[in-house]
Amino acid sequence: MRVKLVVGNWKMNGNLASSQALLKAILPAVAKFDRARYAVCPPYPYLAAIGTALRGSNMALGAQDLCRFEDGAYTGAVSGAMLADCGCRYAIVGHSERRGVFGEGDDLVAQKHAQALKHGVTPILCVGETLAEREAGSTESVVARQLDAVTKRCGAAALGQAVIAYEPVWAIGTGKTATPQQAQDVHAFIRGRIAAADRHVADALTLLYGGSVKAGNAAQLFAMPDVDGGLIGGASLAADEFVAICRAAQDAKETVKA
Numbered sequence: 688m689r690v691k692l693v694v695g696n697w698k699m700n701g702n703l704a705s706s707q708a709l710l711k712a713i714l715p716a717v718a719k720f721d722r723a724r725y726a727v728c729p730p731y732p733y734l735a736a737i738g739t740a741l742r743g744s745n746m747a748l749g750a751q752d753l754c755r756f757e758d759g760a761y762t763g764a765v766s767g768a769m770l771a772d773c774g775c776r777y778a779i780v781g782h783s784e785r786r787g788v789f790g791e792g793d794d795l796v797a798q799k800h801a802q803a804l805k806h807g808v809t810p811i812l813c814v815g816e817t818l819a820e821r822e823a824g825s826t827e828s829v830v831a832r833q834l835d836a837v838t839k840r841c842g843a844a845a846l847g848q849a850v851i852a853y854e855p856v857w858a859i860g861t862g863k864t865a866t867p868q869q870a871q872d873v874h875a876f877i878r879g880r881i882a883a884a885d886r887h888v889a890d891a892l893t894l895l896y897g898g899s900v901k902a903g904n905a906a907q908l909f910a911m912p913d914v915d916g917g918l919i920g921g922a923s924l925a926a927d928e929f930v931a932i933c934r935a936a937q938d939a940k941e942t943v944k945a
């Protein structure tokens with residue numbers, strides 16, 4: 688049985704006061720939801736303060752990125768150990784904005800994945816194709832390449848210790864959501880690929896969908912058998928929207944293993 692997970696990725700938005708106000712509106716509502724897991728990923732400078740605000744709640748703390756190195760002369764970087772120290776349970780790795788805007792390649796992402804695991808922080812590994820790649824029919828090969836880079840560097844077990852988020856680049860921040868069936872098809876592909884190495888790991892794996900998830904489409908997406916929750920960008924910045932998405936996870940039927 689897989690328990691749903693909803694993660695808010697705040698990206699580079701808001702300030703300390705707005706972040707705290709957002710949580711004040713979200714936490715009491717989400718506190719009533721006891722059948723799913725929840726997390727938010729604020730910008731780095733707010734991790735400690737938001738971590739304090741989350742104490743005693745049913746919402747975990749996550750970071751949006753981390754450095755591939757352990758420690759030392761890496762100006763501007765933040766290590767996995769620092770994230771663990773701030774109380775982060777999760778760290779997003781390989782978000783398409785990191786891959787696309789900041790030029791992060793598959794192996795760099797795999798190194799970050801390894802660093803997170805080393806420090807007991809669960810990586811949320813993002814994979815997904817661009818519109819051009821989808822139209823060229825290469826969705827599965829792109830996703831496979833992104834997954835294989837992690838298994839090559841970190842070993843097959845590394846995916847089992849992670850959360851994987853399928854985020855088609857064409858659906859991020861565009862208002863163009865993948866249909867539940869499109870999401871399900873890629874999720875089933877990902878789970879199948881991991882099952883080929885280890886069936887039990889694949890069955891237990893949490894697979895999130897991300898890309899224009901809103902209150903109005905979350906329930907249909909979460910109803911798909913291989914969609915175990917969502918990685919939410921824009922809608923995680925609006926309390927009502929985010930709470931409604933969290934409720935959809937609470938109300939979704941648990942996926943029972945075949």
Ligand code: 13P
Nearest residue numbers: 696859860898899920921
């Ligand atoms: P949107 O929900 O704004 O499309 O962003 C998705 C995303 O990138 C989450 O990581």
